Structures are given as C-alpha cells and as structure tokens.
Amino acid sequence: MELTTVWFLLIAVLWTGYLVLEGFDFGVGMLLGLLSRGDRATKDRDRRVMINTIGPVWDGNEVWLLTAGGATFAAFPEWYATMFSGFYLPLLLILLALIVRVVAFEWRGKIDDPRWRSLADRCLMVGSWVPAVLWGVAFGNLVRGVELDADHQYVGGFWALLNPFALLGGATTALIFLTHGAVFLALKSDGDVRVRAGAFAARASVVTLVVAGAWAVWAQLAYSVPWTWAAVVVAAGALVVLVVAAQRRKEGLAFTASAVAIVAAVVLIFGSMYPDVMPAFDPANSLTVTNASSTDYTLTVMTWVAAFLTPLVLLYQGWTYWVFRKRISADRIPDHTGLTFEKLPALSTPDK
Amino acid sequence: MDTLDVARWQFGITTVYHFIFVPLTIGLAPLVAIMQTAWVRTGNERWLRLTKFFGKLLLINFAIGVATGIVQEFQFGMAWSEYSRFVGDVFGAPLAMEALAAFFVESTFLGLWIFGWDKLPKKIHLACIWAVAIATNLSAYFILAANSWMQHPVGATFNEERGRAEMTDIGAILTNNTLLAAFPHTISAAFLTAGTFVAGIAAWWMVRLVRAGQADKARDVYRPAVVLGVIVMVISGVGVALSGDQQAKLMFEQQPTKMAAAEALCQTTSSVPFSILAIGPLGTGADCDKVTHLLEIPGALSFLATGDFSATLQGTDQLQQEYEEKFGYTDANGEPISYIPNLAVTYWGFRLMIGFALGSAALALVAFWVTRKGRVSGNVWVGRLGIAAIATPFLASSFGWIFTEMGRQPWVVAPNPNPGGVDGVWLLTARGVSTVTSTGTVLTSLIAFTLLYGVLAVFWYRLMHRYAIQGVADSEHDPSPDNPENDPDTAHERPLSFAY
Numbered sequence: 001m002e003l004t005t006v007w008f009l010l011i012a013v014l015w016t017g018y019l020v021l022e023g024f025d026f027g028v029g030m031l032l033g034l035l036s037r038g039d040r041a042t043k044d045r046d047r048r049v050m051i052n053t054i055g056p057v058w059d060g061n062e063v064w065l066l067t068a069g070g071a072t073f074a075a076f077p078e079w080y081a082t083m084f085s086g087f088y089l090p091l092l093l094i095l096l097a098l099i100v101r102v103v104a105f106e107w108r109g110k111i112d113d114p115r116w117r118s119l120a121d122r123c124l125m126v127g128s129w130v131p132a133v134l135w136g137v138a139f140g141n142l143v144r145g146v147e148l149d150a151d152h153q154y155v156g157g158f159w160a161l162l163n164p165f166a167l168l169g170g171a172t173t174a175l176i177f178l179t180h181g182a183v184f185l186a187l188k189s190d191g192d193v194r195v196r197a198g199a200f201a202a203r204a205s206v207v208t209l210v211v212a213g214a215w216a217v218w219a220q221l222a223y224s225v226p227w228t229w230a231a232v233v234v235a236a237g238a239l240v241v242l243v244v245a246a247q248r249r250k251e252g253l254a255f256t257a258s259a260v261a262i263v264a265a266v267v268l269i270f271g272s273m274y275p276d277v278m279p280a281f282d283p284a285n286s287l288t289v290t291n292a293s294s295t296d297y298t299l300t301v302m303t304w305v306a307a308f309l310t311p312l313v314l315l316y317q318g319w320t321y322w323v324f325r326k327r328i329s330a331d332r333i334p335d336h337t338g339l340t341f342e343k344l345p346a347l348s349t350p351d352k
Numbered sequence: 353m354d355t356l357d358v359a360r361w362q363f364g365i366t367t368v369y370h371f372i373f374v375p376l377t378i379g380l381a382p383l384v385a386i387m388q389t390a391w392v393r394t395g396n397e398r399w400l401r402l403t404k405f406f407g408k409l410l411l412i413n414f415a416i417g418v419a420t421g422i423v424q425e426f427q428f429g430m431a432w433s434e435y436s437r438f439v440g441d442v443f444g445a446p447l448a449m450e451a452l453a454a455f456f457v458e459s460t461f462l463g464l465w466i467f468g469w470d471k472l473p474k475k476i477h478l479a480c481i482w483a484v485a486i487a488t489n490l491s492a493y494f495i496l497a498a499n500s501w502m503q504h505p506v507g508a509t510f511n512e513e514r515g516r517a518e519m520t521d522i523g524a525i526l527t528n529n530t531l532l533a534a535f536p537h538t539i540s541a542a543f544l545t546a547g548t549f550v551a552g553i554a555a556w557w558m559v560r561l562v563r564a565g566q567a568d569k570a571r572d573v574y575r576p577a578v579v580l581g582v583i584v585m586v587i588s589g590v591g592v593a594l595s596g597d598q599q600a601k602l603m604f605e606q607q608p609t610k611m612a613a614a615e616a617l618c619q620t621t622s623s624v625p626f627s628i629l630a631i632g633p634l635g636t637g638a639d640c641d642k643v644t645h646l647l648e649i650p651g652a653l654s655f656l657a658t659g660d661f662s663a664t665l666q667g668t669d670q671l672q673q674e675y676e677e678k679f680g681y682t683d684a685n686g687e688p689i690s691y692i693p694n695l696a697v698t699y700w701g702f703r704l705m706i707g708f709a710l711g712s713a714a715l716a717l718v719a720f721w722v723t724r725k726g727r728v729s730g731n732v733w734v735g736r737l738g739i740a741a742i743a744t745p746f747l748a749s750s751f752g753w754i755f756t757e758m759g760r761q762p763w764v765v766a767p768n769p770n771p772g773g774v775d776g777v778w779l780l781t782a783r784g785v786s787t788v789t790s791t792g793t794v795l796t797s798l799i800a801f802t803l804l805y806g807v808l809a810v811f812w813y814r815l816m817h818r819y820a821i822q823g824v825a826d827s828e829h830d831p832s833p834d835n836p837e838n839d840p841d842t843a844h845e846r847p848l849s850f851a852y
Contacts, residue, residue: 052851056463059418063455069425070448077440077516084429085786091426092797096804099419103808106415109852110815153433153788294441298519302445309452313460320460323471326844334847339818 003299004289007075008277010306012270014071018064019135019173020180020262025058027181029101029128030174032121035185035196040114046193047121048333051105053188056324058105060317062098074302078152078292079277086146086154087138090161094131101127112338132177133170137161140169140215143223143272148280152287165218172215175208176262183246183254190329201246201254209239212261216268223279228271235264355791356782359431362798364757366423368750369805373417373812375749378492378539379546380410381485383584385478392478398573401824406550406577411466412815416808418459423801425451431794435764435784439501442508442519446498446526454491458484469831470838470849477832492542493535500531503760504606505768510776517765517777530606533599540591541709541752543584545745548712551581551719553820555729555738562730570728573824578719585716592709597656604657604665607766609675609691610759612668613698615653616643622664626652630699640668640695668692679767683782693761701755708751711744 028050036046054061073080084091100123108120144165147156182204185197213236220232242257273279278287293299384406391399425447428436436443461483468477501508507524508517519525554577561570603611611617616630618640625648632643651661658665666674675691683689715737722729760766767778786794831849833840 048851052848055852056467057460059463060456060460062422063451063459066422066425066455067448067451069429070444070451072444073428073436073440074444074448077436077444080429080440080444081433081436081786084426085431085433085789088430088786088789088793088797091430092800095423095426096800098422099804099808102419102422103415103811105852106411107811107815110412110819155788294444295518298441298445301519301522302448305449305452309456313452313456317456317460320464323464323468328848332844332847333851334849339822341814341818 004293008289014068016266021061023177023180024184026128026132026177029124045330049193076292097127097130112336132174136170136173137166140166145279148285168215172212179204179208180258187251190327198249205243205246224272231264231268356785358794359785370420375542375545377417378488378542385481385485401828405824416812433786446494450494454487457487474832474834500528504530505777537595540588543588547581547584552738552742554578556735559735582719613693614702617667619667620670623651623662624653624665625650693759697758701751704751708744708748711741715741
C-alpha cells in the first residue's frame with residue numbers, strides 16, 4: 001500500500017479515536033443541564049457524578065484531536081493549511097469552546113461557591129455543545145466538497161459552510177454524541193443519574209436513528225462511492241441495535257452499538273473523500289492524498305514513529321479505563337473541598 | 353494594520369500567554385514528583401503534605417497551560433497557511449511526534465495521578481507523576497526541535513518544483529545544534545521558575561509561621577521546601593547561564609543579525625564591548641548609528657561570542673548589505689527589506705531577560721543564608737523577597753522568548769549561513785501568512801483570544817494566590833491502598849479520594 005494511503009487511514013483512525021472517546025465526553029457535558037434535577041445541592045451532586053465518570057480520562061481523550069491535527073500537518077501539509085485557513089471561523093469557535101471546557105473541568109471544584117460552579121457548568125455545557133455541532137458541520141463540508149481555487153485555497157467564504165447538508169451533519173454529530181454520552185453515563189454511573197440517562201438514551205436513540213440515518217443516506221447517494229454502502233448499512237444496523245438495547249437498558253450493548261455507529265460514520269466520511277483529502281467543486285482543484293502529501297521520506301519516518309507509539313497509547317489508555325472501571329454514584333462523591341475567595345486563613349497568633 | 357501585523361500580534365500574544373504557564377508546569381511536575389518520592393521513600397508525612405500542596409498549584413496551572421496550548425496546534429494552519437505549506441514536510445513531524453510521544457503520556461498519566469491516590473499501589477501512583485514529569489520535558493524537546501529548525505534549518509532541502517522545504521534527515525533535525533543549546537536553556541529556565549516558585553512560597557510561609565510563634569511547624573514543613581527550592585535554583589541557574597552562553601555563541605555564527613541587533617552594534621569592529629545601558633532611537637535597523645552606549649564592558653562581547661576578547665564582530669550595517677546582496681533588496685511589493693530586527697525589542701529583551709533572572713539569584717542567596725544549619729527565619733523582608741522573586745523568572749522567560757522570536761525577523765525560517773547549509777530553505781515572515789484569510793477574520797480571533805485569555809489569567813492568578821496562602825493542610829493521612837487502614841476490597845464503597 002502507498003504510504004499516502006496508510007497515512008490517510010491513520011488520520012481516519014485518529015479521528016475515530018477522537019470522536020468515539022470525546023463523543024461521550026461531549027455527550028456528558030451536553031447532558032449536565034438535561035439530567036440533573038432537584039434543588040441546587042442535589043443538582044450539583046448529580047452533575048458531579050456525571051463529570052466524574054469522565055474525570056480521569058477526558059484530557060487523554062482530547063489529545064486524539066491534537067494528534068490528528070499534528071499528523072495532518074506532518075503527512076498532508078497542504079490539507080492542514082487549506083482546511084484550517086479556510087474553515088477559520090468555525091475552528092475559532094471550536095477552539096474557544098475547548099479552552100473554556102478544559103479550565104472548567106479543572107477549576108470547577110477549586111472554589112466552593114454555587115455561583116462559581118454554575119459558571120463552570122455553563123462553560124462545560126457550551127464547551128461541549130459547540131464542538132459537538134461544529135465538527136459535524138466541518139465533516140459535512142468535507143464530504144460534500146468545497147470551493148477550492150487552482151492553488152487549492154479555500155475561497156468559498158464562511159456562509160457557504162452553512163449549507164443544509166453540512167448543518168444536518170452538525171445535527172447528526174450532536175445527536176450521536178448526546179446518545180453516546182447518555183449510554184456511557186448509564187454504563188458508568190449508578191443511582192438517579194443512571195436511571196435518567198437510560199431513559200434519555202431510550203428516547204434520544206430513536207431521534208438519532210432517524211436524523212443520522214437520513215444524513216448517511218444523503219451522503220451516500222449524493223457524494224459517495226458504492227463500497228461505502230457497507231458503512232451505511234453497518235451504521236444503520238448499529239443504530240437499530242442501539243435503539244433496541246437502549247429501550248431494554250442493555251447498557252453495555254447500547255454503548256458498543258453507539259461506538260460502532262461512530263466508527264461506521266468515520267468510515268463513511270473518509271471513504272467518501274478518498275482519494276481526495278479535500279474534494280473541490282471542480283475536481284481538478286481537489287486536494288488528494290497525492291498532491292497534498294509530504295515526501296516519502298517524511299511519511300516513512302512518521303510511519304515508524306506511529307507504528308511504535310500508537311499501540312502503546314492504546315495500551316495505557318485502555319489500562320486507565322480499567323483502573324477507573326467502577327460505577328460512580330452520588331454517595332461516593334466526597335464533600336466539596338474547594339476554598340472560597342472571601343475567607344482567608346488566620347494563624348493562631350496574628351502577624352506582627 | 354494588515355493581516356500580517358494582526359497575525360503576528362496574535363501569534364505573539366497567544367504564545368507569550370502559553371509560555372507564562374508552561375515553564376511552571378515543566379519545572380514543577382518533577383519537583384512534585386521529587387517530593388512524592390521523598391514521601392514514599394521516607395514515609396515522612398511532611399513530604400506528603402508538600403506534595404499535595406504543590407500538586408494543587410500544579411493542577412491549577414496545568415489546566416490553563418493545556419487550554420492555551422490547544423490553540424497553538426492549529427494556529428499555524430489558520431493564520432500561517434503559506435508557512436505551513438512551505439515547512440509542513442519538515443515542521444509537522446516534530447509536532448506529530450510531540451503529540452504521540454508526550455501529550456498522550458502527560459494527559460493520561462496526570463488523570464491517573466489525580467484520581468488514582470487510593471486506586472493504585474503507592475509506587476505505581478508515584479510512577480504516574482514521574483511519567484507526567486518526563487513527558488512534559490519530552491514535549492518541550494520536540495516543540496523546541498520544531499522552533500530550532502525555524503532558527504537554523506538543517507536536514508532539509510528546497511524542492512523548486514513544489515516550492516517547499518523537504519525533510520532529508522530526521523536525525524539532523526533532532527540533533528540540531530541550535531536545539532541542543534535551546535533545550536537545556538529552556539529546561540533550566542523552567543526549573544529555575546519552579547524552584548523560585550517553591551522556595552518563594554515556602555519562604556513566605558516559613559517567615560509567617562515563625563512570626564506567629566510556630567517555628568516548629570516552619571522548621572518541619574516549610575524549611576525543607578525552601579532548601580529544595582534553593583538547590584533547584586542553584587543548579588538550574590548555573591544551567592541557564594552556561595547554556596545561554598552556548599546559545600549566544602551559536603547565534604553569532606548562525607543568526608548574526610539577531611545578536612548584532614541585540615547589542616545595537618552598527619559597524620563591524622574588533623574588541624567589541626558588551627553594552628549594559630544605551631539610549632537613543634532604538635527602533636528599526638536604520639537608527640542604529642544614533643544609539644549612544646552609556647555603560648560598556650570592554651571586549652566582553654567579543655569574548656562572549658568567540659572566547660577571544662579582540663575578535664571582530666559584524667555590525668548591522670554590513671550585515672544589511674550582505675543580506676541584500678544575497679537575498680534581494682526589495683520584497684514582492686517593491687518595498688525595501690530590512691534584514692535587521694527591531695532594535696528596541698531585541699536590545700531590551702536581551703537585557704531584561706538577564707536582569708530578571710537575577711531575581712531568582714537574589715532569593716537563592718538570601719534563602720540559602722537564612723536556612724543554613726537548620727535555621728528558620730522570621731525576617732519579614734525574607735518573606736517579601738520570596739513573594740517578589742516568584743514573578744521574576746516568568747518575566748525573564750517571556751523576554752527571552754520575545755528576544756529569540758523577534759530577533760529572527762524578518763524571517764519566519766531564517767537562512768542557515770553555514771557553508772553546505774541548506775540552500776533555498778528560508779522564508780520571509782511576510783510570505784508565510786495566510787493569503788485567503790481576511791484581516792477582519794484574524795482581528796476577530798485576536799480580540800477573542802486576548803479577551804478570553806485575559807479573563808482566564810485573572811482567574812488563574814486568583815486561584816494560585818488563594819491556594820498558596822492557604823498553605824499545606826495540617827494533616828494528610830496516607831490515602832493509598834497500601835495503607836492498612838484503607839482496605840482495597842471496600843474501596844468502591846468509600847467516597848472517591850478526589851472528585852471534580
């Protein structure tokens with residue numbers, strides 16, 4: 001196999017890792033407001049159960065994105081340059097969302113004050129909704145093709161990115177991540193949150209099946225190649241299994257099904273593009289795995305690095321999930337240990 | 353302002369922001385690992401208390417370091433797409449390696465360390481923080497490999513047909529002599545930052561406790577932290593100076609315009625003095641001759657550059673001529689190109705870097721003296737110096753980077769002047785900026801990042817301040833499953849040892 005194809009596949013794998021793993025992180029963040037009930041203290045307890053199901057792993061999950069970005073830069077610099085300068089504003093929104101999300105995770109519990117926590121929660125929700133929708137919009141545009149000029153520069157402008165197909169793609173990823181997050185919570189939490197997450201997944205999975213199914217068929221009929229029908233069929237099958245499993249509260253099966261659906265979606269997206277990495281309306285201007293790629297030497301070096309390190313990453317990330325495999329329930333959440341900005345500690349004898 | 357100016361300001365602001373937090377993480381992670389190692393080996397709870405105390409500060413800082421770092425991974429493509437096309441074949445590799453080899457390790461094992469206190473055996477848990485500490489340093493190595501290549505490209509050739517640089521030798525890139533000097537310099541500076549941070553906070557607390565009549569606690573917990581901080585400061589301080597000297601020698605050879613500008617040296621002369629203070633219109637290269645040097649050390653610059661007090665060094669005027677002959681008089685728009693960076697920024701950036709580094713030296717000397725032979729100090733000025741010194745290495749790092757990066761202008765990839773160096777591999781910053789991205793778009797992101805980072809920095813400062821003045825908790829019992837009191841079988845029934 002050509003190294004360019006290997007790297008196309010590897011980048012697809014990195015995106016798969018990102019979307020499967022961050023998919024439920026985003027879902028959990030989006031569900032913070034939807035699955036917490038009762039008075040302020042109970043609500044906060046529910047939210048802490050949810051946040052802590054992904055507490056030890058969300059940061060490692062996010063690195064899949066940075067690695068996908070770095071790998072694109074290394075293996076297909078033209079793709080990296082055109083895509084990120086072309087999709088500048090949507091990417092800016094995603095970055096701003098990811099920034100507030102990171103600090104909200106780490107700083108939420110540092111100050112014991114309801115207003116501080118509610119600010120952090122809003123940051124977590126916005127920081128999860130925005131990328132969940134915009135990644136779908138971005139991939140929708142990649143599948144559909146964009147306006148590139150003869151120098152492979154994106155010249156379509158911002159509003160052209162908001163076409164119906166791409167927007168439906170945004171709705172699709174948002175719904176898939178919501179459901180994926182709900183089944184993850186049902187699998188990883190206990191008590192009220194588990195019950196509510198299960199009920200939510202049962203309802204959301206049906207909507208997801210309809211919307212994601214519609215988008216996949218549209219993508220397949222309008223923009224894809226025959227063999228990706230297989231991905232559409234697998235995605236549809238996984239979504240049907242997801243619906244059934246969610247109704248019956250088969251939590252492990254439901255989670256597996258939503259993960260498989262995301263994998264199939266990535267296969268559909270990347271399968272539709274190949275051998276282009278960024279299809280243009282005028283096929284002559286498309287960026288392909290060949291004209292966007294680095295040299296053979298660079299790809300060889302990077303192949304060795306990736307072949308050695310990727311299995312290691314999977315191994316220790318898998319181990320992390322094993323270490324934190326136990327369900328989290330409200331009675332296992334410790335009391336708040338944060339400080340307050342107001343109160344200063346006094347020493348037994350006043351300072352002279 | 354055009355897109356180029358806005359994009360440069362944006363990259364500068366976001367990078368300087370990022371590098372406020374980065375050195376503390378790079379240096380503090382190993383220090384926390386050392387503290388935890390001391391606890392695991394000696395069983396002395398003082399070290400557990402210090403580990404938890406500085407661990408909290410590390411985590412507050414780590415979060416914003418990660419948050420400001422995400423932008424950097426994409427900013428090359430967003431605002432500097434033409435640069436990315438030109439260098440991607442070479443520059444992308446260290447970036448991707450950094451993510452694969454370092455980011456994954458630090459993010460995954462930090463999660464294990466934060467949440468794993470009562471889930472992992474003591475030694476495995478300790479290994480997690482060491483993995484984080486090593487990975488943060490490894491990450492610095494890869495990103496400096498990328499940056500050093502921009503300062504001094506090696507292991508690449510220019511492909512005329514594709515109009516881009518192409519990698520020929522990854523080994524050369526990962527052993528670039530610029531990298532081998534920049535890495536120790538940056539890492540030493542990071543350890544100096546963390547050593548000053550630890551010693552400064554601990555010195556303040558030591559003084560406070562002694563004055564409150566709790567000298568025993570000051571001696572038991574904070575004095576060891578001061579001593580650890582001082583040791584780290586001394587070793588890293590020497591490292592900063594030696595590696596800085598090495599870097600300066602390389603710079604004279606490889607980026608003569610940067611060093612000539614840093615010294616406001618206009619004419620090629622021999623026995624060049626080192627300028628300590630200068631006045632005059634330090635602006636662009638054209639004003640160089642109007643600068644008056646007030647305070648100078650004779651021959652010192654020649655010595656620093658070459659090891660010979662009488663050596664001849666090139667001045668900006670001759671360098672400008674030489675570069676014009678080699679790389680052209682005018683740019684694509686017919687404007688004359690100045691190959692000399694902004695004198696004010698390089699001249700003062702260099703001096704402020706060195707000057708602020710002396711803040712740590714002052715604290716190290718004083719703290720070493722007042723803690724000699726088991727003593728503690730209640731002198732209020734020691735506490736004040738401790739607090740004041742904390743800011744200085746941050747400022748020194750920022751000015752050092754501003755000097756390094758602004759001194760590279762007008763190049764984004766500086767030409768390698770060595771004979772047999774890589775011909776054709778250079779790029780003017782003006783040619784690297786994205787061409788399809790409008791000024792308004794970049795201005796939007798510049799404003800958005802600056803405002804958001806500004807707000808976050810305020811919160812960061814308040815959190816760090818609040819947690820620093822809280823001090824160590826009075827009791828930290830061993831939370832690990834190795835502790836006989838913590839039955840591992842019932843671990844899933846107890847509250848989590850840590851939860852967000």
